[in-house]
Amino acid sequence: MTAEHGPSVAIVYFSETGTAQSLAENLCKRVLRLRFRASVLDADDVERVYRLLLTPRPAAAADDDTDSVPIVIFVCSTTGNGEVPRHARRLWRALLRRKLTSAACAGIQFTTFGLGDSAYARFNWTAKKLHKRMLQLGASEFCTRAEGDEAATGGIEAAYSAWASSFCEELSRRFPLAGGSVPIPEDVVLSPLMPVSVLDDEVAVVDEYSILQSRTTAASRVGTVTCNQRITPSTHFQDTRIFKLSPDPTHTFPALTPGATLLIYSRNNDADVSSLIESQNWTPVADKHLSVPPAVRKWATTTPLTLRSLLTYHLDITAVPRATFFDTLSFFSRGNEQQRIKLKEFGDAGNEEFTQDRYDYADRPRRSALECLTEFDSVKVPVEYVLDVFSQLRPRQYSIAGWTPSSSSSPEIELLIAIVRYQTVLRRVRKGVCSTYIADLSPGASFLYEISAPQTTPPPADKPVVLVGPGTGGEIEGAGGSAESVLVFGNRSRAADFYYLEDWHTAISPAEEVDDAGIVTISSSNGTSSSPATVYACFSRDGNKLRYVQNVLSRPAIAAHVADMLVNRGGYVWVCGSKGKMPRAVRTALVEALDGATGGNGEGFVAELDRSGRYLEETW
Amino acid sequence: MPTLLLTHPSLASDPQRVSQITAEMVQPVSHQMIDRLASEAVSLPKAHYTGIRVAPSGTKLPTAVVALLADAIIPGGKVEGVSSSQNMDAIMNGFLVSGSDENSVWTKPEPQKVVLLKRRSPAEKTANGAVSLFSRPNASLASHKTPDSSVSSPALSAASTTSSSASSIASPKRAAAEPWTVDVDDGFSFNDVDDDDDIIDEDALLDGDLPDTIKIPTACQPSGKRRRKACKDCTCGLKELELQEEERRRQNQANVVQLSFDDTAEIDFTVPGKTGSCGNCSLGDAFRCDGCPYLGLPPFKEGEMVSIDALGNDF
Numbered sequence: 001m002t003a004e005h006g007p008s009v010a011i012v013y014f015s016e017t018g019t020a021q022s023l024a025e026n027l028c029k030r031v032l033r034l035r036f037r038a039s040v041l042d043a044d045d046v047e048r049v050y051r052l053l054l055t056p057r058p059a060a061a062a063d064d065d066t067d068s069v070p071i072v073i074f075v076c077s078t079t080g081n082g083e084v085p086r087h088a089r090r091l092w093r094a095l096l097r098r099k100l101t102s103a104a105c106a107g108i109q110f111t112t113f114g115l116g117d118s119a120y121a122r123f124n125w126t127a128k129k130l131h132k133r134m135l136q137l138g139a140s141e142f143c144t145r146a147e148g149d150e151a152a153t154g155g156i157e158a159a160y161s162a163w164a165s166s167f168c169e170e171l172s173r174r175f176p177l178a179g180g181s182v183p184i185p186e187d188v189v190l191s192p193l194m195p196v197s198v199l200d201d202e203v204a205v206v207d208e209y210s211i212l213q214s215r216t217t218a219a220s221r222v223g224t225v226t227c228n229q230r231i232t233p234s235t236h237f238q239d240t241r242i243f244k245l246s247p248d249p250t251h252t253f254p255a256l257t258p259g260a261t262l263l264i265y266s267r268n269n270d271a272d273v274s275s276l277i278e279s280q281n282w283t284p285v286a287d288k289h290l291s292v293p294p295a296v297r298k299w300a301t302t303t304p305l306t307l308r309s310l311l312t313y314h315l316d317i318t319a320v321p322r323a324t325f326f327d328t329l330s331f332f333s334r335g336n337e338q339q340r341i342k343l344k345e346f347g348d349a350g351n352e353e354f355t356q357d358r359y360d361y362a363d364r365p366r367r368s369a370l371e372c373l374t375e376f377d378s379v380k381v382p383v384e385y386v387l388d389v390f391s392q393l394r395p396r397q398y399s400i401a402g403w404t405p406s407s408s409s410s411p412e413i414e415l416l417i418a419i420v421r422y423q424t425v426l427r428r429v430r431k432g433v434c435s436t437y438i439a440d441l442s443p444g445a446s447f448l449y450e451i452s453a454p455q456t457t458p459p460p461a462d463k464p465v466v467l468v469g470p471g472t473g474g475e476i477e478g479a480g481g482s483a484e485s486v487l488v489f490g491n492r493s494r495a496a497d498f499y500y501l502e503d504w505h506t507a508i509s510p511a512e513e514v515d516d517a518g519i520v521t522i523s524s525s526n527g528t529s530s531s532p533a534t535v536y537a538c539f540s541r542d543g544n545k546l547r548y549v550q551n552v553l554s555r556p557a558i559a560a561h562v563a564d565m566l567v568n569r570g571g572y573v574w575v576c577g578s579k580g581k582m583p584r585a586v587r588t589a590l591v592e593a594l595d596g597a598t599g600g601n602g603e604g605f606v607a608e609l610d611r612s613g614r615y616l617e618e619t620w
Numbered sequence: 621m622p623t624l625l626l627t628h629p630s631l632a633s634d635p636q637r638v639s640q641i642t643a644e645m646v647q648p649v650s651h652q653m654i655d656r657l658a659s660e661a662v663s664l665p666k667a668h669y670t671g672i673r674v675a676p677s678g679t680k681l682p683t684a685v686v687a688l689l690a691d692a693i694i695p696g697g698k699v700e701g702v703s704s705s706q707n708m709d710a711i712m713n714g715f716l717v718s719g720s721d722e723n724s725v726w727t728k729p730e731p732q733k734v735v736l737l738k739r740r741s742p743a744e745k746t747a748n749g750a751v752s753l754f755s756r757p758n759a760s761l762a763s764h765k766t767p768d769s770s771v772s773s774p775a776l777s778a779a780s781t782t783s784s785s786a787s788s789i790a791s792p793k794r795a796a797a798e799p800w801t802v803d804v805d806d807g808f809s810f811n812d813v814d815d816d817d818d819i820i821d822e823d824a825l826l827d828g829d830l831p832d833t834i835k836i837p838t839a840c841q842p843s844g845k846r847r848r849k850a851c852k853d854c855t856c857g858l859k860e861l862e863l864q865e866e867e868r869r870r871q872n873q874a875n876v877v878q879l880s881f882d883d884t885a886e887i888d889f890t891v892p893g894k895t896g897s898c899g900n901c902s903l904g905d906a907f908r909c910d911g912c913p914y915l916g917l918p919p920f921k922e923g924e925m926v927s928i929d930a931l932g933n934d935f
Contacts, residue, residue, distance in 0.1 A: 008711050037708040051714045055729060070711070096819035129825040136825075146834045163834060197682065199659055291658055294687040342906050361906050364862075365916070375904040375919055425866040425916040 006175035007109075008070045009038040012049055014088035014126060016079040018391045019322075020115050023160050024075040025193055025388075026324050026349075027113075030168050033184040035177060040193060043088035045295050050094055053139075057107040071142050072108045073167075076130055077115040081583075081617040082122025083455050092126075095133055106138035113163055117150035119584055121610070124149075143170050154352070157323070161350040189331040194296055194387035196310075199289040203304045212446055214303040215313065220265065220395075220450040221248035225441045226412055236496035239419040243398075243438065244412050245449065256403050259454030259576070259618045262415055263395035264447065266437035268318065273311045276370055280381050282307060292387070299392060307383065315390040318368040318433050323349035323358060325369060328389050329379050336378035343376060365424040395450060396434035399576060399618070416499060456616045464571035466562050468586050470549050484532040484565060488558075490549040492541040494520065508533045518542060519552055534561070549582075550589035562590070563597035566609070573609060574616045583619050623671040624664070624692065625651045628679045641675050658682045664692035674701035678722075681706065687713050695730040702726055869915055 009031050013024035024040050031038040041049050057068060079085050084092045112134075114127025124147045131145050146163035148156035177183070184190065206214075212222050227244035245262075247253075277286045286307045292300055300314045311317060327347025333340035345351075346358040362372065369390060373379060381389055402414040419439045420432025441447060459465045464483045470490040491497045504522050505512075513521045520537040536558055540547035552558055565571035573590065575583050587606060595602035609615040623646045631638055632653065642649045650669070656662050669692055674681065680703050681689075689699055690713040699715070704724035707717045715726035900907040904919035 008708060010712070037711070039708055039712050041712070048712065048714065052712070055714070092822075093819060096822055098818045098820050125826070128830055129822055131831050132825045133822075135831065141831070144832055144834045166834070195683070199655070201659070289659060291682055291684060293683045297684065338903070338907070346906075365905075367905075375906060377919075425869050427916055 005177065006036050006171075007068065009036050009073065009171075010041055010052055010070055011038065011073045011075060012041045012043055014043045014074065014076040014085045014092075014130075016077050016085040016087075018394065019156070020075045020077040020085075022322050022324055022391065023113070023115070023156075024073075026160075027073065027075065027164055027167075028193060029190055030164060031171065032190055033186070034168060034172055035181065035183060036171065036175070042295060043085075043091045044298070046091045046094060048295075049091055053095075053105050053108060053137075054100075055107055070108050071171075072110040072139075074110065074112040074127070074130055074134075075115070076112055076127040078117075078120075078122065078124050078126040080455055080619060082120065082125040084126050086452065088126075092130070095130075095137070100137055102136065103138040105134060106140075108139050109142040110134050110139045111142050111167070112145045113160065114145070114147040115150075115156050116147060119151045123147075143167060157349045157355070165350075192385045192388045194293050195384045196307075196386055197291045198285040198307070198383060199291055201289050203287060203289050203306055206304065209446060211302055211309070211313075212448060215265070215301045215448055217301060220263075220448050221251045222446050223247050223413075223449045225443050225445045225447065227443060228438070228441055231499070232496050236493065238492070238497060239421065239439070240497060240499070241417045241419065241439070243415045243417045245415075245447075246410060246412055247449070247451075253451050254453065256400060256413070256451070257454060258458045259456065259574075259616075260400045261397045261452045261454070261618075262400050262413060263397055263450040263452055264434055264438060265313075265395045265449070266393070266434040267313050268311065268315075268393070268433070270312070272317065272370060273308060276311060276317060276373070277308065279373065279377070280379075282383055285383055296387060307386065310386070311390075314393055315386070316393040316433070317370045317390055319391060320362055320366050321369040321372060322391075323347050323355070325372070325389060326358065328385065329373070329376065329381070332381050332385070333376065333378045334380060339376050339378045343379070365426045366430045367426060371426075371428075393433070395448075396432075397452065454618055456613075456618065459572035459574060459614075459616065464565040464569050466565060466571060466573045467576070468549055468553075468574070469576040470582060484534075484569075484571075486533070486562065486565065487535045488549050488552050489535060489537040490547075490552065491537075491539060494537075494539045494542055498537060498539070504535050508535065515555075517551075517555070519555060519558075548585070550585045553586070553589040553593045559593035559596065563594050566594065566614075567597045567605065570614075572614045572616065574618070576618045578619060583617050587615075621646055621670045622668060623647075623649050623673070624669045625649050625673050625675060626657070626681075626685075626689075627651065627653055627675050629653055629655050631675060638675075641673070645673055646671060654679070654681060654685060657685050657688060664688055666691050667694050669693050670697050672697070672699040674699065677701040678703045681709075683709050686710060690714050690728065693728050695728050697728050699726040 009028075011024045011028050011031075013020045015021040015024075021040075021042070028038045028040045041052070043049060052070065053072065057070075076088075077085050112127045112131045114124040116124035116127065127145070127147060135141065143166075146159060148159035148163075150156055152159065172183075216222060223245040225243070226246050227242060229242050230239055231242050232238055232240045277283055288306060290305045290307050290310060292305065292310070297305075300310055302309045302313050323346065325347075326343045330340055330343035330347055333343055345354045346361065348354045361367065398415045398417055400413055401416045404410070404412045417435060417438055419435045420430075421436075422430050424430055438447075462483050465485050467485060467487045469487065489499075491499070498520075508522050508524045511522070513523075515521070518538065520535075520539075522535040522537075524533045536552050538547060538549065538552050553562065566573065575586050577583075591602035591606050593602070594605050598605045606615065625638070625642055625645060627638065638651065642651065652662060652664070654674075657664070672689055672693055678701070686706065686709045693699065699710075700723075702710070702724050704719075704721045707724060707726075710717050710726040714728065716729050717724065717726055719725040898909055900909065901912055901914045902920050905915055905917075908915055
């Protein structure tokens, strides 16, 4: 094989759910095929990325395109409401330092590819800001940037395919291969991007609790379950739990504020892991010591680390796979040409028809990576490629519903968790990997958690606040402040999942009114609470005409109440829950609700609320 | 000035060779084995060694070990006897790479004075105002060029160690060829998100012109024949239609399981040799046709009955 040529290429990803990471890895493979030296870096690897960006390099020689100036590509997601992904926050903060000069990053060439959703006002904000900041810091732009849009036809992958092809063309054009050498052909498998190797020693068996302890980091700790109780009736299809835990007593964390979330680290079950190991002929090496790249060791923290423990605690073997999974698998299919071709097709994200087929096969029925591998039984993945095949098992985020004060002798944190379980065309029931794990935790059990601060500062206690929290999203207990609060809540059935109903009756008023549209009102004007509070609730499956929180906001009396708080009394809006359609629908509903009070300028008023930091969203 | 000799375990059987190599190095010499480092059986002190030598020369190191060496060696220190095939790993761990293919050397950089790189000229506009896809580098030294103001590359003042307001972006200055010092590890605490370092207002980055983006070539716009999928939180009703379709399929499956007891020629797979007209039903969902009654069931061997037990007890 010809020695690598041209400048080195580093691809840094800012990823929240793994999509940006997956595109970064795909780009790296394309560049490696062109015989460039290329490598993928997590933004979380702050020291390494920082050094890469800021290391000064010797002045360029007389010709234009010098080999010694690395090219850095940022594959950059925007999450939440225009936010930087969690794992990229430290790096981003480091790059914002005022003392960095306009030549700090003059030692690199760069460009960005953004992942965003144009349905959001803050479309691709992270990529935009990053690109601008890099220019400010003196990095030269290697080629024009691109923005992928979830809402566009073809989604982000269509934009990525187009941009990646033109980027590679430009790379080849500027640094053509010399001496008759050609790119690595598409049918030749590349070395693994993240190779693992099995060390030749047996590993002692360790108990479950020690394993849990070994997985901790500075941020993630071992907590104990104190309560895990179903609060929806057994006749209701949704199993929702009150889940309480006591944190690690040695864990000091900043005081909890509304909007904070708890991350829970789950695991795969032993049966699934064993069946995967057997199907791939990994049994002889599955329980030996495993060596992984240092960047991986940062999150694959289990000690001792074996293939089995890697698969159990750190890899998402039940995730619905992306195109790149099938592409990798196609290289390891033996003796079944039909399967190999089909895998190659499913792996081709640039082809519209194949993408639709893959979507029908995997995405729509939510077929897991493990199930796909079982069906494509001609595939035997060599152990070294295990990290290239499976993505990281990430913790899931849950809104913290309540907590005891930190001064309390037995501190407790409370969550409201919906156990995910549903049916698709596949016979086997689909289950959420983390909520299923949680469902089986009894009081006294230990598990790994992390506390994540809210992305935005909560509203001040002395200002009125309109809380919109459908489902399990918005249960923020204890208004506490002197100002008025209104909670707009929505769910499926009053009898089954009107969460915290008893608490509202105790704290606000024992009485409630139900209007002709089925909307329930609990108001302190009828009750005993010291600070004015109102809950407006609606239930979509109780046969009501008006079913969602956005409908509640459009009721004239409620709209007037909300408008008064926001327009006349400097109130705040706080939307909590699942990202996507809900926050957008709520925003539209608010705009309409405020049209009356603002003389038809609902849109402008809400935009102003946003600009002045009075419109908050905690969504994930 | 301690140095480190890192050997492949095969050298353990040749103590003479090891002493020979050790004698050639700057004393005192520590000796470690690659595999013990890799399995975390030993650890190295940080920023300690002035030089590291790998023996036998050209031995490939596990990637994890390259990172450990980067931490263990002092700035300016060199690692020798390495394999040039790992130069990429070295670069990614902050080393500067030099030497030839046969004699690669990795050096840990020190903060150094450098001269400004040539600046590339920004993307040129084509005649109709659209931005061409890629910046064209300019042959002449760009140090005195004023960037095209319509594609702004706003620059902070080059000497901005003073607290000039960063939210007002200074007009692009002449890039003078004066040396500056960049101290990469200038005491910044990477672990502390809330440290006291003064940072600029990030939202201000969005003021003014943003760097241009490429437009997706129309060739990639889908033809529109694609069947639209329902969003996860669908509110328009498409999700309900999809669910109905799946329900129909599931009912079909129930019929299929019954029919394998009947002698229905078209779909009775228990009769050897009989296949559906397309022949793909047994291969799994990836190969089945749109209306196949077996959709949702796993692949099976022809002649066997589909065993529901194999799917687990999740019904």
